[in-house]
Amino acid sequence: MTDLLILSQKEITDLRRTKFLVVLFAFLAAVVVLSVVVASADFRIKISDYNQYVTALKAAGSTVAAPPPQLFPLQMLRGGIEYLEIVGSLFAVVLGYSLVAKEKGRGTLHLLFSRPVHRFAFAGGKILAIAAVWTVMVAGLFIVITATLLVVGNAPLQGTDYARLGIAALHTAEYLIMWSLLAMALAALTRGPSTGLILALVLWLVVVLIIPQIGDTMDPDNQIPGGLFASLQIDKSHEQAVMSHFSGYETTRDLVEQTSVTKQYERSTFAYLGIKNVYNQQPLSFIWAGTFNNTLWLLFGLAVSVTSALFASTKKTLLRKAI
Amino acid sequence: MRWTGTISHELLCARRERLPQFLLLVFVSMIAASAFIGSSARATVSNVYQQARNQGLTTAANPFDGLSPLYYARNMVIYIVLIGALLAIVVGVRSTLRDRQARTTDLMLSRDVRPAFYLGSKLAGLALFMLILLAVSTLISIGCISAVAGQFLTPGESARIVGLYALAWLFLLPFVALGMLAGLYAATATSALLIPVVIWSLVVFVLPLLGTAAHPVSLLNPVAGPTAAQTGFFALSSAVTGPLSLAEQFKHVSSLILADQQATGTISSGLAIILVFAVVGCAAVALTTRGRIRSTLRD
Numbered sequence: 310m311t312d313l314l315i316l317s318q319k320e321i322t323d324l325r326r327t328k329f330l331v332v333l334f335a336f337l338a339a340v341v342v343l344s345v346v347v348a349s350a351d352f353r354i355k356i357s358d359y360n361q362y363v364t365a366l367k368a369a370g371s372t373v374a375a376p377p378p379q380l381f382p383l384q385m386l387r388g389g390i391e392y393l394e395i396v397g398s399l400f401a402v403v404l405g406y407s408l409v410a411k412e413k414g415r416g417t418l419h420l421l422f423s424r425p426v427h428r429f430a431f432a433g434g435k436i437l438a439i440a441a442v443w444t445v446m447v448a449g450l451f452i453v454i455t456a457t458l459l460v461v462g463n464a465p466l467q468g469t470d471y472a473r474l475g476i477a478a479l480h481t482a483e484y485l486i487m488w489s490l491l492a493m494a495l496a497a498l499t500r501g502p503s504t505g506l507i508l509a510l511v512l513w514l515v516v517v518l519i520i521p522q523i524g525d526t527m528d529p530d531n532q533i534p535g536g537l538f539a540s541l542q543i544d545k546s547h548e549q550a551v552m553s554h555f556s557g558y559e560t561t562r563d564l565v566e567q568t569s570v571t572k573q574y575e576r577s578t579f580a581y582l583g584i585k586n587v588y589n590q591q592p593l594s595f596i597w598a599g600t601f602n603n604t605l606w607l608l609f610g611l612a613v614s615v616t617s618a619l620f621a622s623t624k625k626t627l628l629r630k631a632i
Numbered sequence: 633m634r635w636t637g638t639i640s641h642e643l644l645c646a647r648r649e650r651l652p653q654f655l656l657l658v659f660v661s662m663i664a665a666s667a668f669i670g671s672s673a674r675a676t677v678s679n680v681y682q683q684a685r686n687q688g689l690t691t692a693a694n695p696f697d698g699l700s701p702l703y704y705a706r707n708m709v710i711y712i713v714l715i716g717a718l719l720a721i722v723v724g725v726r727s728t729l730r731d732r733q734a735r736t737t738d739l740m741l742s743r744d745v746r747p748a749f750y751l752g753s754k755l756a757g758l759a760l761f762m763l764i765l766l767a768v769s770t771l772i773s774i775g776c777i778s779a780v781a782g783q784f785l786t787p788g789e790s791a792r793i794v795g796l797y798a799l800a801w802l803f804l805l806p807f808v809a810l811g812m813l814a815g816l817y818a819a820t821a822t823s824a825l826l827i828p829v830v831i832w833s834l835v836v837f838v839l840p841l842l843g844t845a846a847h848p849v850s851l852l853n854p855v856a857g858p859t860a861a862q863t864g865f866f867a868l869s870s871a872v873t874g875p876l877s878l879a880e881q882f883k884h885v886s887s888l889i890l891a892d893q894q895a896t897g898t899i900s901s902g903l904a905i906i907l908v909f910a911v912v913g914c915a916a917v918a919l920t921t922r923g924r925i926r927s928t929l930r931d
Contacts (some may be wrong), residue, residue, distance in 0.1 A: 336830075340838055343838070343841070343842065344841060347841055347842060350866070351866075354866070387847055388841055388847050388848060391847055391848040391849045392837070392838075392848055394849075395833065395837055395848055395849075396830075396833050396837065396838075399829065399830070399833060403822070403826050406822070407822055410822055414820075506822065506825055507654075507655070507722060507825070508654075510718065510722075510825075510829065511654060511655055511658060514658070514714065514715065514718060515658065518714050518852060519658075519662065519711075519714065519715070521849065521852065522707075522710060522714070522852040522853075523669055525849070525852060525853050526669055526670070526673055526707055526853065526854065527669065527672060527673050527676075528673075529673065529676050529677045529680045531853050532673060532674070532677050532695075532696075533695055533894075537677060537680065537681075537695070540692070540695060541681070541684055541689070541690040541692050541695075542690060542692065543684055543689050543690060547684075547687075547689050550687070551680060551683050551684050551687065551689065552680070554683050555676060555679065555680060555683075558676050575849075
């Protein structure tokens with residue numbers, strides 16, 4: 310236990326001394342803030358368009374007008390969450406890979422394992438360090454997000470909104486820790502310095518981009534700009550009635566998407582933040598009932614990554630694969 | 633002779649590298665699969681439309697009536713942006729990093745070889761490698777689309793597919809150059825791979841958001857994204873970021889080449905931007921100094 314804590318502390322000190330963490334945090338914070346700024350500008354344009362529309366209607370003598378666009382502050386985080394899902398996981402891969410690659414590159418593995426350390430102390434220390442680093446980073450990012458919503462988005466946040474942000478932050482930390490640990494396991498299992506990184510990047514590409522892209526492309530409503538049903542002037546209730554005849558296809562599409570842990574993360578965070586309309590302004594118990602399977606799959610992914618990193622980074626494996 | 637020697641050596645190395653081959657396998661598989669994914673989506677949409685019509689919910693015409701078989705090539709554009717660009721980066725990084733790791737540049741530059749000549753030859757070798765890869769992908773695409781459409785593509789349609797892959801080659805050249813530059817300038821092997829991948833993610837996912845408020849994930853959808861507003865914040869931001877959004881320019885020109893009915897505008901401006909990126913990338917590689925090529929890695 311002492312070995313584990315010492316190794317973990319050493320890892321955190323190492324990471325604090327490099328510029329990588331600062332760059333990583335600054336970049337993620339910048340893109341997330343940028344996405345809120347853009348969403349806020351987009352909403353202002355919608356309000357302005359609406360006001361012009363109402364003025365034109367009044368000038369024409371009409372009193373019937375569509376309801377004005379409503380601001381749901383947490384919905385402005387859609388772009389930010391998608392950045393964390395894509396770019397954040399990419400950084401997580403690099404962070405996880407670098408923890409093992411640096412030991413291999415510097416040749417410190419032989420020295421480290423010449424000491425009587427416990428079989429899992431090396432891996433455990435790194436896992437603990439990754440978990441601590443991502444927890445702190447994600448907490449920092451969500452503080453930045455909240456501040457941006459309050460200041461730039463001029464959004465009034467309620468108590469429940471903070472709880473929703475907290476739950477989304479927890480999911481995000483789980484997701485990013487998982488990617489770092491998967492990359493760490495791959496770096497431990499490969500001999501070449503960049504082989505592990507390229508393998509991790511291919512895995513990232515398939516899970517984060519390709520599988521969701523296939524699922525997205527299979528969605529009938531994504532075939533036409535603005536949506537198929539909107540172009541056919543079919544409302545939501547009728548859309549569901551029509552789609553009920555295609556349950557087999559929809560189930561297959563859903564299964565394709567569910568094989569990507571990125572989609573599990575996206576579905577649960579989108580639900581808690583109200584980005585998915587069906588969960589917007591709903592109580593947390595309702596959202597949990599609808600998305601607990603996504604959260605559990607995400608936890609399963611995390612468990613798999615912890616186990617892989619733990620067993621891949623043992624003395625035997627690492628020294629066999631050392632340069 | 634020296635040109636051909638370096639080019640054939642690059643081709644040999646690119647062929648021998650197992651991991652880019654792995655990425656290549658993913659790319660070619662997705663190119664082959666994309667026609668079938670498009671076919672499945674189209675068949676479902678037609679059935680959904682028929683169902684809606686039978687229920688009396690719409691009188692609109694089927695939006696997919698009379699659609700060209702080139703519709704099935706839309707997903708390929710996305711795979712070129714995602715997998716093709718990453719493959720180009722990895723191939724470029726490995727090419728220059730290999731030399732630095734093996735310290736072969738010292739030996740090479742002890743001969744009467746100018747750095748620009750040497751790097752230009754390496755770039756030409758990789759460009760040829762990408763050309764061969766895309767030529768194979770063209771044949772696979774034409775074959776898969778013909779199989780899905782149940783008919784051979786007309787010469788005009790085939791020419792458009794060839795045009796798409798010719799554009800893809802031009803689009804991938806800056807990424808090859810970016811990878812080579814990262815391999816030459818980065819201090820460590822990790823940062824050599826990381827830096828171009830981060831730049832790629834910026835170009836593909838961040839710049840389009842600034843110009844059009846498009847959500848990052850929606851950029852993975854082959855359907856044309858939102859157009860920038862003509863006034864206010866987005867008019868300004870799209871004017872600045874639009875020309876830098878290389879992937880969006882590629883997607884726009886590709887949709888025009890594939891005769892997508894929803895695409896508007898002309899090919900020339902997008903093509904010119906892609907060409908400028910390719911030329912700048914190649915020039916940056918050729919201008920690398922002797923000292924930089926011989927610099928050592930820290931890991």
